[in-house]
Structure formats: structure tokens, C-alpha cells
Amino acid sequence: MKSAQEEATARLRQIEKVGVKGDTQGQKDSLVDELVRSSQRLQKCTTDYEILSTMTVTFFRNLQRIDELIDQVSDRLKFEPTSYSAEEIESIIQEQSANTKAISELLRFVENEGQEIIMKSASESFTSEIRRECEKIPQIIAKRSAKWHEFVSTKSTVLEETKKVKEFEKQLTEIEKTISHLQRQLMEMKSHLGNSPQAVDMCKGELKKLEEQITMWSMVKNLFGNHIVLYKRAVHGLFPDTAETDSGKDLVTLCQESGWIDSFGSLQHLQHHLS
Known part of the structure; x- marks a missing residue:
């Protein structure tokens, strides 16, 4: 000009x-x-x-x-x-x-x-x-874009892992309810049998199954507790690698991998049998 x-x-x-x-x-x-x-x-x-x-x-x-x-x-x-x-x-x-x-x-x-x-x-x-x-304009935009996508990627990972923690915690609450329910059933059954050796002997198998169910669910509870701790550590960045451990596995998968095949079915069968 x-x-x-x-x-x-x-x-x-x-x-x-x-x-x-x-x-x-x-x-x-x-x-x-x-x-x-x-x-x-x-x-x-x-x-x-x-x-x-x-x-x-x-x-x-x-x-x-x-x-x-x-x-x-x-x-x-x-x-x-x-x-x-x-x-x-x-x-x-x-x-x-x-x-x-x-x-x-x-x-x-x-x-x-x-x-x-x-x-x-x-x-x-x-x-x-x-x-x-x-x-130079494309370089200016590229820097902002890279910074933004890096931020989104990091935050998305934290949110998704936190969501898994919350889902585990909800399932843990259900497990605790199941344990309490089974414990009440065991106490009620023992109270109903009273001091009759014959009645106790007749229900010995059912009592054992009920005690095994309580033990199994207690182990599942501990397993979930450990998973929640690991996920919380991963979210806080203390142990980044643990975020990939058993990622996304639900209760059924965890029970199956632990050798407790069809634990839900067993519980429902037992509850139906005792009702």
C-alpha cells in the first residue's frame, strides 16, 4: 500500500x-x-x-x-x-x-x-x-488444539475410572445387603430348629450351604473392596498402571474368575428353597 x-x-x-x-x-x-x-x-x-x-x-x-x-x-x-x-x-x-x-x-x-x-x-x-x-496462524491453532485434546483425554480417563469406582461401590452395597440377608436367614433357621438334634441333623446340609454362601459373599466383598482401593489409587494417579486391571468387569465376571461359577443362580436357588 x-x-x-x-x-x-x-x-x-x-x-x-x-x-x-x-x-x-x-x-x-x-x-x-x-x-x-x-x-x-x-x-x-x-x-x-x-x-x-x-x-x-x-x-x-x-x-x-x-x-x-x-x-x-x-x-x-x-x-x-x-x-x-x-x-x-x-x-x-x-x-x-x-x-x-x-x-x-x-x-x-x-x-x-x-x-x-x-x-x-x-x-x-x-x-x-x-x-x-x-x-503462522495454523501453528497458533495447532497448539491450542493439542493442549485441549490432551486435557480432554486426561479428564475423560479420570471420569471414566471414577465412574467404575462408583459402580463397584454400588455393587459392594448390594453384596453387603446380600450378606446381611443370608446372615438373618441363618440365624432364623437356627432359632427355628431350636435344640432338637434331629431337626439340626436333617437341615445340616442346608445350614452348611447357607454358611458357605455367606463365606463366599464375604470373599466377594473383600475382592470388591480391593478393586475399589486400586481404582481410587489409579484415579489419584498414585498407580497409573492399575487403572487397566480388571477394567470394566462386573460382579458375575469376578465371581466366575474366582471359581464361584453361577453364584447368583446358587443364591437364588437357596433363597427359593429356604422360603
């Missing part, structure tokens, strides 16, 4: 000299035509600079908006996850998923804006220095 201004100024001075010297009309017309072309070039440069400036300001405003959203999401996730219930953790996971989608869409949008700025800066109206500065 500076060169266009200098050219227009030079043309004006030349016209002034021609007017003073009284040169031919043809020379004057030629100089006027050149001045018009210089003026048009200057106008084009001015317009291009205005457009590029507007595009650049809009781009950095959108980039600032992304930074603010990332900060908001980061602040929202600065909490002790194990203090929340499984339902609350699931709600936070859904919220983070929506935020991730929104920020990813904004990042794609500013990427397109950046490409448009680079294409616009390729015009002959701009210096090589301006073009080089515009070509």
Missing part, C-alpha cells in the same frame, strides 16, 4: 510540472490515465488491508472465545471426582462430551478462518512480511 501511495504522489507531481511547462494535451491525458490507474491500485490496496484487518480481528476474537470456553470447562472439572455419585459423574461426562463437541467445532471454524486469511494475504497488495505472519 505504501508503494501505491508513493506512486500516486509521484504522478500528481509530474502532472503539476506538465501543467506548468504547458506540454501537449496528449501528454497530459497520458499522465492522467496513469494517475487513475495508480489511484485504483491504491484503492485496491486500501480495501484489501481493511478486509484483512477485519478478518484478522474476527479470527483472534474467536480464538479468545475458545480460550475462555476452555478455561470455563477446565474450572468446571477442577473437583474431587470420588466425592460425586455415579449419576453425577455420568452427568459430568455428558456435559464434557457436549463441551468437547462445541470446542472442536469452534476450532474447525477458526481453522477455516485462518486458511481464508492466508489466501487473502497472498494478494500482491501485501508484503512478504505480512504473508509470513499470516502463515
Whole structure:
């Protein structure tokens, strides 16, 4: 744009000299035509600079908006996850998923804006220095994108593992209820049999099965307790590798792997038989 201004100024001075010297009309017309072309070039440069400036300001405003959203999401996730219930953790996971989608869409949008700025800066109206500065835009976006995705990946892992902890804790509560129920049944049966040796002998097998069930569920309870401790340590980053241990296994799988095949079926059969 500076060169266009200098050219227009030079043309004006030349016209002034021609007017003073009284040169031919043809020379004057030629100089006027050149001045018009210089003026048009200057106008084009001015317009291009205005457009590029507007595009650049809009781009950095959108980039600032992304930074603010990332900060908001980061602040929202600065909490002790194990203090929340499984339902609350699931709600936070859904919220983070929506935020991730929104920020990813904004990042794609500013990427397109950046490409448009680079294409616009390729015009002959701009210096090589301006073009080089515009070509740095993809690097600016890439740094933010990498930082965001690293943050999301880390937080998603923590939330998912915390959710598993909460699910284990819920199952542990059910196990404790089952143990209490079996213990009550055992006490009621012994109370019903009283001091009759014959009755005790007749129900000896059922009493043994009931005691075995209580022992089995107590072992399952301890197993779950150990898993919960491991997952909590993994969530806190004390033992990162333990997060993969028995990941996602439910109670049935754990019982089967521990040699307690069809423990649920056995319990239901026993409860039905004793009812």
C-alpha cells in the first residue's frame, strides 16, 4: 500500500510540472490515465488491508472465545471426582462430551478462518512480511488444539475410572445387603430348629450351604473392596498402571474368575428353597 501511495504522489507531481511547462494535451491525458490507474491500485490496496484487518480481528476474537470456553470447562472439572455419585459423574461426562463437541467445532471454524486469511494475504497488495505472519496462524491453532485434546483425554480417563469406582461401590452395597440377608436367614433357621438334634441333623446340609454362601459373599466383598482401593489409587494417579486391571468387569465376571461359577443362580436357588 505504501508503494501505491508513493506512486500516486509521484504522478500528481509530474502532472503539476506538465501543467506548468504547458506540454501537449496528449501528454497530459497520458499522465492522467496513469494517475487513475495508480489511484485504483491504491484503492485496491486500501480495501484489501481493511478486509484483512477485519478478518484478522474476527479470527483472534474467536480464538479468545475458545480460550475462555476452555478455561470455563477446565474450572468446571477442577473437583474431587470420588466425592460425586455415579449419576453425577455420568452427568459430568455428558456435559464434557457436549463441551468437547462445541470446542472442536469452534476450532474447525477458526481453522477455516485462518486458511481464508492466508489466501487473502497472498494478494500482491501485501508484503512478504505480512504473508509470513499470516502463515503462522495454523501453528497458533495447532497448539491450542493439542493442549485441549490432551486435557480432554486426561479428564475423560479420570471420569471414566471414577465412574467404575462408583459402580463397584454400588455393587459392594448390594453384596453387603446380600450378606446381611443370608446372615438373618441363618440365624432364623437356627432359632427355628431350636435344640432338637434331629431337626439340626436333617437341615445340616442346608445350614452348611447357607454358611458357605455367606463365606463366599464375604470373599466377594473383600475382592470388591480391593478393586475399589486400586481404582481410587489409579484415579489419584498414585498407580497409573492399575487403572487397566480388571477394567470394566462386573460382579458375575469376578465371581466366575474366582471359581464361584453361577453364584447368583446358587443364591437364588437357596433363597427359593429356604422360603
